[in-house]
Amino acid sequence: MASNKVIITCAVTGSIHTPSMSPFLPVTAEEIAEAALGAAEAGAAIVHLHARDPVDGRPDQSPEAFEPFLKIIKQRSDVVVNLTTGGSPYMSVEERVKPAAVWRPEVASLNMGSMNFGLFPMLKRFKDFRHEWEPAMLEGSHDLVFRNSFKDIRYALETLNDAGARYEFECYDTSHLHNLHYFWTEGLVKAPLFIQTVFGLLGGIGPHPEEVLHMKRTADRLFGDSYRWSVLGAGRSQMPIAAMGAAMGSHVRVGLEDSLWIGQGRFAESNAAQVTQVRKIIEGLGLEVASPDEARALLELKGADRTGF
Numbered sequence: 001m002a003s004n005k006v007i008i009t010c011a012v013t014g015s016i017h018t019p020s021m022s023p024f025l026p027v028t029a030e031e032i033a034e035a036a037l038g039a040a041e042a043g044a045a046i047v048h049l050h051a052r053d054p055v056d057g058r059p060d061q062s063p064e065a066f067e068p069f070l071k072i073i074k075q076r077s078d079v080v081v082n083l084t085t086g087g088s089p090y091m092s093v094e095e096r097v098k099p100a101a102v103w104r105p106e107v108a109s110l111n112m113g114s115m116n117f118g119l120f121p122m123l124k125r126f127k128d129f130r131h132e133w134e135p136a137m138l139e140g141s142h143d144l145v146f147r148n149s150f151k152d153i154r155y156a157l158e159t160l161n162d163a164g165a166r167y168e169f170e171c172y173d174t175s176h177l178h179n180l181h182y183f184w185t186e187g188l189v190k191a192p193l194f195i196q197t198v199f200g201l202l203g204g205i206g207p208h209p210e211e212v213l214h215m216k217r218t219a220d221r222l223f224g225d226s227y228r229w230s231v232l233g234a235g236r237s238q239m240p241i242a243a244m245g246a247a248m249g250s251h252v253r254v255g256l257e258d259s260l261w262i263g264q265g266r267f268a269e270s271n272a273a274q275v276t277q278v279r280k281i282i283e284g285l286g287l288e289v290a291s292p293d294e295a296r297a298l299l300e301l302k303g304a305d306r307t308g309f
Contacts, residue, residue: 089144
């Protein structure tokens with residue numbers, strides 16, 4: 001697993017932050033495409049993509065919503081495209097998996113366990129919303145369980161494995177690592193496993209350095225040299241977690257899906273700005289940023305010529 005090449009993933013819009021929270025959050029297909037291309041130019045080897053309704057910005061998991069920006073990105077960049085199967089925690093697994101099933105990307109994200117998903121603390125920071133769905137979505141997370149049962153995960157794997165997809169396994173706690181280990185021993189996923197350990201979201205493991213170490217030790221014990229490790233810090237934890245992980249040998253994920261900020265009280269004006277900042281951290285550690293083709297080799301991806309877009 002040792003390499004001085006660090007894969008930067010950029011998650012450009014997601015479904016958690018809402019349009020009223022930042023004027024820089026990409027919403028339309030054109031904005032999402034330009035955000036992805038800007039992130040790639042800044043050094044991201046992988047872009048993690050969600051779609052949104054272009055009018056009010058709500059999450060949209062219809063395959064048709066993804067098509068316009070997928071075509072643009074494919075024409076203008078060799079960046080690795082990673083399509084979400086997380087969608088929104090308010091959606092069914094069938095709805096969430098459909099874009100990846102249709103477009104057959106090189107990578108699809110996959111959440112590895114059910115969990116409380118507390119977004120309501122953002123109501124303390126943000127008070128003014130342009131669309132009724134935004135505060136309702138945040139308030140509803142008081143009673144939200146993001147369902148990713150063993151049946152759901154198996155459904156996603158059986159739907160997408162035939163497409164030759166690799167996965168960004170999103171693990172929000174150690175139990176999710178054990179869930180992944182179960183599917184690995186069952187033969188439903190194969191190494192190298194791309195494990196995205198997620199820190200700082202209410203309902204999952206926290207962002208303390210001891211918790212990062214605990215996730216790393218657990219993954220090492222369960223998977224040995226059969227995985228590639230990446231880290232994601234939510235909100236203010238984004239850059240500290242990235243720096244900690246990179247210093248310990250991880251790949252990193254940034255982007256406006258995970259944090260709207262570039263510093264204390266300062267909005268990130270683009271996804272590329274966050275990629276540039278984390279790139280400085282990586283290179284300051286004496287490491288190198290992986291190109292898209294280097295990421296393909298590290299993760300053993302099928303290649304952009306075998307996608308459905």
